[in-house]
Amino acid sequence: MFLRPLFRIVPDGTKIAFMRGRFLGLLVSALLSSLSVVLFFYPGLNLGIDFRGGIVIEAKTPGPADFAKIRTALAGQRITGAGVQRFGGPDDILIRLENPKSETATQASADRVRAALAQAFPGTKVMRVDAVGSSVSAELFRNGMLALAISLVMILAYIWFRFEWEFAVGAVVTLLLDITKTIGFLAITRLPFDLVMVAAILTILGYSTNDKVVVYDRVRENLRKYKTMPLRALIDLSINETLNRTLGTSMTVFLASLPLALFGGSTLSAFAWTMLFGIIVGTSSSIFIAAPILLFLGEHRLRKDAHAPRPAKPTAARLKGGT
Incomplete structure (x- = not known):
């Protein structure tokens, strides 16, 4: 049955x-x-990093992110043209940088972003850093x-x-x-x-x-x-x-x-x-x-x-x- x-x-x-x-x-x-x-x-x-190239840095701030403060800190590290946006919770931020010219420049840009985030929000955790070159x-x-x-x-x-x-x-x-x-x-x-x-x-x-x-x-x-x-x-x-x-x-x-x-x-x-x-x-x-x-x-x-x-x-x- x-x-x-x-x-x-x-x-x-x-x-x-x-x-x-x-x-x-x-x-x-x-x-x-x-x-x-x-x-x-x-x-x-909206082409992602895989198809556009560049650097994407995902971070989590100790409290709600202040985007004006983050942009000021990035400008202090001579980082221009960076896209800063919120995703997920109010303490989750995503930073996009233009495609670097070399692997050395990629690492240097990522280090400057880390320094800017530490200056703006001490205790900020960088969750991931992805970098893709233009040819790739x-x-x-x-x-x-x-x-x-x-x-x-x-x-x-x-x-x-x-x-x-x-x-x-x-x-x-x-x-x-x-x-x-x-x-x-x-x-x-x-x-x-x-x-x-x-x-x-x-x-x-x-x-x-x-x-x-x-x-x-x-x-x-x-x-x-x-x-x-x-x-x-x-x-x-x-x-x-x-x-x-x-x-x-x-x-x-x-x-x-x-x-x-x-x-x-x-x-x-x-x-x-x-x-x-x-x-x-x-x-x-x-x-x-x-x-x-x-x-x-x-x-x-x-x-x-x-x-x-x-x-x-x-x-x-x-x-x-x-x-």
Whole structure:
């Protein structure tokens, strides 16, 4: 005897007509992605130290940080152009310096920052010091973008191998829209775009692909099961049948990421907030973007048998008279 779940997010046997909103879903997605592309160029991404180069110093002051006092102390150490900001608690500060010209200059700049912090707030603890040169940052950025491109190509090849080409095109187009929306989210929130964010985007791609494969797999099963059902009704049926699984997985990942976003510190918090956004976008795009694209591409290809005219049944006269 099988154990039944304690509760379901949506009741069994739902008959929600998702494809009625297919035009609205595609229109909203196109607008958001277009806006995200604009935000990518202006104001642009807040490139982190991995891609911009420079020095990042994270420190914790004995009490609430006085930024005017810190900037005055940095100026006294001949440090100009430093960015000072709060992150986390009122005693957590982050100092960004321009890219040094040599390793010796990097160490000297870090030592001067330590001296300035000790002068402004005795007892300040330097938690970490990260430094990346300009040539290394350019290479990291190039490799990060290459990783995203290769991942999309591999996803396209995998879905094309497993399903028909209509499924592959629908999935990759939807994933591209998911990526652009995530880029727009990073541009608006000004979260640092570094290697951690590349990992977050790759994680979102993997999660979103898995979600779309689940829906597509049910569509493929129902194509074999219901030979004459119109594709629009069949896609609605498939989404409703996988809705509990889709929402259950999304809620599990969402609830696992939420504590990291709230209490995970600067690095983990940025990763987790991006993941939370990606979960929402990836789940909704499987229903309102990937499925409508599949409907438009496959309506007259995946249902050839349903649209083809059936052969006429032989009449009694033809049976009696032969040819």
